Amino acid sequence: MIAATLVASCLLAFTACTSKNAAPTPSVSATRATTAGPSASATASIAPARDKADANPPVAFFDPKAHALMEGPRSPDRQTMHPAADDDTHFAKAPAGQGMKRYLSRKVSWHGCGKFQCADIPVPLDWDDPDGPAITLALKRKPAEGAAKATLFINPGGPGGSGQEMLDSFQSSAFANHNVIGWDLRGTGASTHVDCGSAKTMDDLFNLDASPDDEAEWNELIRGAKDFARSCRAHSGSLLDHVSTIDTARDLDYLRYLVGDEKLDYLGISYGTFLGATYAELYPGRVGHMVLDSTVNITNHDTVSQVVGFDRAFGDFAKWCATQGKQCDVGTSEADVRTATLGFLDRLDAHPIKVNGRELTQSLAATGIAMFLYSGKPAYTYLAASLVAAMKGGNASYLLMASDLLNGRNNNGQWQTIASAFPAISCLDQADFGLKYLRQEWPKEMSKAPTLGKALGAMPTCEVWTARPAPQLYMTAQGAAPILVLGATGDPATPYEQATWMADQLTSGVLLTWRGTGHSAWELGNQCVKDAVEGYVNGGKVPKNDTVC
Known part of the structure; x- marks a missing residue:
């Protein structure tokens, strides 16, 4: 996941937008460090020598047999029947x-x-x-x-x-x-x-219900993930490999x-x-x-996953929130804050909140919460104000904005390249056991992350990707x-x-x-x-x- 520098930039963008509105208005300030450097005229056309590196050139070929490999499964559901297009124009x-x-x-x-x-x-x-x-x-x-x-x-x-x-x-x-x-x-x-398609294609992916409750919702989620994967192949060709x-x-x-x-x-x-x-x-x-x-x-350890980390971090926030009175009017104990937030997320599953022609869904709300958790305590007041605005006042614009910032969606509705690059790189780097295994394991992950686990969802993008995984190095x-x-x-x-x-x-x-x-x-x-x-x-x-x- 992305580093705190990028999330801090997101928080700056968030405060710049929210400061023009009535709420939330947390008092924590954020500043971006600046770095001095030489002027443009002083830096033009500098070509360093390579004397030191001449004896240590890059290795021409990669031999996977020279490294220990983890036993990586082959997903039966990857769409590798979709070959790379004739894409000379990409290169x-x-x-x-x-x-x-x-x-x-x-x-x-x-x-x-x-x-x-x-x-x-x-x-x-x-x-x-x-x-x-x-x-x-x-x-x-x-x-x-x-x-x-x-x-x-x-x-x-x-x-x-x-x-x-x-x-x-x-x-x-x-x-x-x-x-x-x-x-x-x-x-x-x-x-x-990598280019995975139009802004609508990206919106369609992130608007999918990533926490399916029945077979029909699972089928819709899988169909949407397959459509997205094929769009990435059509627009990016063999770059995906x-x-x-x-x-x-x-x-x-x-x-x-x-x-x-x-x-x-x-x-x-x-x-x-x-x-x-x-x-x-x-x-x-x-x-x-x-x-x-x-x-x-x-490693091969699997006892603590990312969704568990976010849920655990939310617990730290919930303990803080419970002591803040009206500034975080969600509950008076960690358990109260967790219960109230889980209830809010569950309601969004059936009844998303309208926001300027869009909707804050259960999945997008959880992503918005996760965005604030990246920055730890300095972002708690922002998260508190955003939750209170959505849960108490029905104003979900701040959580949706936070979700957009983390997902890579700009204010104008266009998407940053990270939204396409993230699945393209991830799905080459990781092997998977396929859709059946994902569906079996997701309930176990939810049980380890009782507040955010379900809402953060189970996105089957890699299980249906159009490229095979790279060698899995140990x-x-x-x-x-x-x-x-x-x-x-x-x-x-x-x-x-x-x-x-x-x-x-x-x-x-x-x-x-x-x-x-x-x-x-x-x-x-x-x-x-x-x-x-x-x-x-x-x-x-x-x-x-x-x-x-």
């Missing part, structure tokens, strides 16, 4: 040359873009076919304040969040001796991106090579930890200083340098247990725990976390394993 010709030399001989030409430097570079659609079509990656760089000793690559999560947008508010000054690069992954943002995290990890190794670094320095949040762990598995000897913050589950990163794993005890989107599991499974994993709420220990955490991360990335000082901040 460009490969650069001049032959084989990998087409790419290894290139340099990055940076140009000024406001306070930063930007560049577009070609990479193969399929790294195993460098003579085939090419796609484009969009990069943004904040140069080091002095002489750069390395480059720090950053990723905000998603999958599908914009690395370029992350850089806009990233604390680059904390890594003053690094060039910092955020890039839009293949399939996302300003890079060659080449946006896995393995593909992106190979892009990242190429970027490391282009900037002239023998080792990769990297900070990834949420899904960005999956990308980091994948890179470390594929290229353990090339790991420099790697920070994996708010980690996804790369990641240990044997031989990698120390990898710093951060976990927040009150993380809603990537529950804390997942950080402990990742740190245990990665051979060189070092766990640092932040006792706090919200998604991203680096962005939301205390000075103890900041000092540990900065000391590690800037000076190579590895924190003691199991440090608690």
Whole structure:
């Protein structure tokens, strides 16, 4: 899931909109960090040398047999009978040359873009076919304040969040001796991106009832997911077969090579930890200083899922709400707040609330609640005001706005690329057992998340996707340098247990725990976390394993 930077931006947009209305008007303020940089005229057409990387070029081919693979099931319901369309118009010709030399001989030409430097570079659609079509990656760089000793690559999560947008508010000054690069992954943002169809197609998907109560509703949900998957194939063609995290990890190794670094320095949040762990598995000897913050589950453990994390985080909010009186007039105990919210969500299932020609459904309301939970305690007053407005006054516009912000729907009704990229990447990265298994397991997940579990739903998009999953790597990163794993005890989107599991499974994993709420220990955490991360990335000082901040 996306990092706190993007959600903080959502909160800024939310407050900007709500401040023009009568309610809700919580008093918590939010500010976006700004990053200074050289002027456009000073940054044009800079091409770094690659002397250091000449002895460490990207590996030409990916051999899944060289890695331990998890036994991944094959869904009997994936629509792989839908082949890629004739989609030459999606791609460009490969650069001049032959084989990998087409790419290894290139340099990055940076140009000024406001306070930063930007560049577009070609990479193969399929790294195993460098003579085939090419796609484009969009990069943004904040140069080091002095002489750069390395480059720090950053990723905000998603999958599908914009690395370029992350850089806009990233604390680059904390890594003053690094060039910092955020890039839009293949399939996302300003890079060659997945397109799943018109705004109506996207609206139709997100308006589906993701919490079916009977066979007719299940059939409607599955039919809608199949229609969406076919639309993605029709609009994106064979790009859908080449946006896995393995593909992106190979892009990242190429970027490391282009900037002239023998080792990769990297900070990834949420899904960005999956990308980091994948890179470390594929290229353990090339790991420099790697920070994996708010980690996804790369293990075979399945006791704590994301929906459980959100439900648990809602419980923390409910305890707070119960002590706030009229400011959160929902209940006087955690149980009361949970009961009232569950009743509200259940009513929406049959009777959505009209909002300016649209509807706040049960699923969209739960998504709106989840949006606020990403930011932990600082967002509690916003969530309280939005719930009170909807539950007491029938004004559901704020929850719908929050849901739109998290889903990627703009005020003008158009959708950001993350809405298409998220399923495209996710459905290549994960194997599945098919629709029958999903229906068997969903009630078990609901029982673990009694307030939000049903409303957050069971979307069968991947079960009916039109591409087969990528190889399922069992990641240990044997031989990698120390990898710093951060976990927040009150993380809603990537529950804390997942950080402990990742740190245990990665051979060189070092766990640092932040006792706090919200998604991203680096962005939301205390000075103890900041000092540990900065000391590690800037000076190579590895924190003691199991440090608690």
